[in-house]
Amino acid sequence: MGRYLYNAIFYQLIIFLRIKQAVFFTLIFPVFLFIIFGNIWGKSDIWYVEFIFFGVLAMTVTSDGLYAIGPVIKEYYANGLIKYLNKMPQSVLTHFVGLIMSRIFVLVSIFLVLAxxxxxVFGYVVTLTKILAGLLLIVLGLFIxxxxxxxxxxANIKHKNDKGIIGFVYYIFLFxxxxxxxxGEFNSTIKMIGNLLPLNPxxxxxxxxxxxxxxxxxxxxFPVCVFYYFYKKSDITR
Incomplete structure (x- = not known):
C-alpha cells in the first residue's frame, strides 16, 4: 500500500501543478496578499505581521479545503470515474488518502513560503510554538x-457546477x-457570527x-454527519 499511496500523492501533485489557476491562488496569491497587507499595516507594527501571517494561512486552508477535495470527489462519482478506480490495483480509499495528503503537502509548502x-520582508521569525500551532491549523482546518x-x-450532486454555493459559504466565513x-472589535454582530463559525476558533x-x-x-x-447523510441519500451508482 505504501508504494500505491506514494504514487497517488505524486499523481495528485502533478495534476495540481498542471492547473495554473490552482497554483496561482494556492501558492502565489497568498504570498502577494501577505506582502501587500503587511506593508500597509505591518511596517510600523510587527504584531500585525503575525496577525496577517496566520490570517492568510487560514484563508488558504479554507479555500483549499472547500474547493480542492469535495468537488473533486463529487466529480469522481458523477462522471463514473469511481468505477474505473475500483478496478485499479490500489483501493479507492488509497486514492482519496493520496488526494488529502497532497493537499497537506501543498499547504505545508505555502506555510513554509510564508514563513x-x-x-x-518583515524580519519576523516564526517560533517553534507558532510552527506547531500553524500545522495544527492546517490539519484541523483541512479536515473541517x-x-x-x-x-x-x-447536497448538490445532480448539478455540475456547485462553485456558486461553495463560494458564497467561503466568503461568509472569510469576511x-x-x-x-x-x-469583531468594531461590530458585535459580526463578532458573534464569526466566533460561531469555524474560522475564528x-x-x-x-x-x-x-x-x-x-x-x-x-x-x-457536524460537516461529517451532513456529508454522510447526503452521500447515503445520493442516487449515484457506486
Missing part, C-alpha cells in the same frame, strides 16, 4: 473544510472572521494558543 517571506466541501458538493483585520489556536472546545468540536463533527 520565509515573513523573515526576508474538506468535509464541508464534500457536504455542499453531495465574518478576523483573518485580515479584527472586525482556528485562528485563535494559531495566534493565541486558545480555542472554544465546544465550537471546534461541533465543526469537527
Amino acid at each position: 520565509i517571506t515573513a523573515f526576508l 473544510f474538506s468535509f464541508m466541501g464534500l457536504a455542499l458538493s453531495f 465574518t472572521s478576523d483573518a485580515f483585520y479584527p472586525v 482556528l485562528l485563535q489556536i494559531a495566534r493565541e494558543g486558545t480555542f472554544s472546545l465546544f465550537i471546534l468540536a461541533f465543526w469537527l463533527i
Whole structure:
C-alpha cells in the first residue's frame, strides 16, 4: 500500500501543478496578499505581521479545503470515474488518502513560503510554538473544510457546477472572521457570527494558543454527519 499511496500523492501533485489557476491562488496569491497587507499595516507594527501571517494561512486552508477535495470527489462519482478506480490495483480509499495528503503537502509548502517571506520582508521569525500551532491549523482546518466541501458538493450532486454555493459559504466565513483585520472589535454582530463559525476558533489556536472546545468540536463533527447523510441519500451508482 505504501508504494500505491506514494504514487497517488505524486499523481495528485502533478495534476495540481498542471492547473495554473490552482497554483496561482494556492501558492502565489497568498504570498502577494501577505506582502501587500503587511506593508500597509505591518511596517510600523510587527504584531500585525503575525496577525496577517496566520490570517492568510487560514484563508488558504479554507479555500483549499472547500474547493480542492469535495468537488473533486463529487466529480469522481458523477462522471463514473469511481468505477474505473475500483478496478485499479490500489483501493479507492488509497486514492482519496493520496488526494488529502497532497493537499497537506501543498499547504505545508505555502506555510513554509510564508514563513520565509515573513523573515526576508518583515524580519519576523516564526517560533517553534507558532510552527506547531500553524500545522495544527492546517490539519484541523483541512479536515473541517474538506468535509464541508464534500457536504455542499453531495447536497448538490445532480448539478455540475456547485462553485456558486461553495463560494458564497467561503466568503461568509472569510469576511465574518478576523483573518485580515479584527472586525469583531468594531461590530458585535459580526463578532458573534464569526466566533460561531469555524474560522475564528482556528485562528485563535494559531495566534493565541486558545480555542472554544465546544465550537471546534461541533465543526469537527457536524460537516461529517451532513456529508454522510447526503452521500447515503445520493442516487449515484457506486
